Amino acid sequence: MKLRDIRFGSSALLIALEAVALGGIPPGGAAHAQAAARPAYDLGLAAVECFEVIGKAPEHREIVRRRSGDDPGPTRAFLVRISDSTVADIRATYTDIEPSPHPGFEHFLSSSIRLDVSEDADTSMTQILPRDGYVMFTMSQDVVEEISRLRPRCGARQHIDRQPFEEMHRRVRGTLRQMLDQNRY
Numbered sequence: 001m002k003l004r005d006i007r008f009g010s011s012a013l014l015i016a017l018e019a020v021a022l023g024g025i026p027p028g029g030a031a032h033a034q035a036a037a038r039p040a041y042d043l044g045l046a047a048v049e050c051f052e053v054i055g056k057a058p059e060h061r062e063i064v065r066r067r068s069g070d071d072p073g074p075t076r077a078f079l080v081r082i083s084d085s086t087v088a089d090i091r092a093t094y095t096d097i098e099p100s101p102h103p104g105f106e107h108f109l110s111s112s113i114r115l116d117v118s119e120d121a122d123t124s125m126t127q128i129l130p131r132d133g134y135v136m137f138t139m140s141q142d143v144v145e146e147i148s149r150l151r152p153r154c155g156a157r158q159h160i161d162r163q164p165f166e167e168m169h170r171r172v173r174g175t176l177r178q179m180l181d182q183n184r185y
Helices: 011-021 027-037 058-068 084-093 141-150 163-181
Strands: 040-044 050-056 075-081 097-099 106-108 112-116 124-126 134-140
Touching: 040 084, 050 141, 050 163, 058 075, 058 163, 075 141, 075 163, 112 134, 124 134, 134 141, 134 163
Parallel strands: 040 112
Antiparallel strands: 050 075, 075 134, 097 106, 112 124
16 A cells, blocks of 8 residues: 555544643634644655554544544654654754653643645644654554555664653543543543
């Protein structure tokens, strides 16, 4: 399956993850309106040096299903490694940076980073800045599998400290699970 053949409505989760990183979803879906106008640094597949799966993201799938009515199928959180020059460019492009609620990370206040893997596939966004040259995103397993066919696994090339990303992923999943339990989606 080619990336351009994969379509799913992941924008709801992207908005949720951005808002969760900032401490929650504003009432009335205001996060959706904010995210639409948010400036984003575009990372294309060419900027990805390697790739590493962090874990499953079933809450992401359920939020997308509830918000859009489309089921993207299983979803995964994953890391992409980008060059130090790309990290520097991201930091120079948008300077609205502050410490994140996730220990050891920083985030944008009103900007984001978008991973655009194909002109026909949906994108994934995050407000969390790169750490040690890695950025974490969540997308459909089909897209994740395609990226992994096109880029080598990071762990095969270099040592990655996955623990901070795994901890952030657990915290985001817990927050999303609480929101789902409270029918906030």
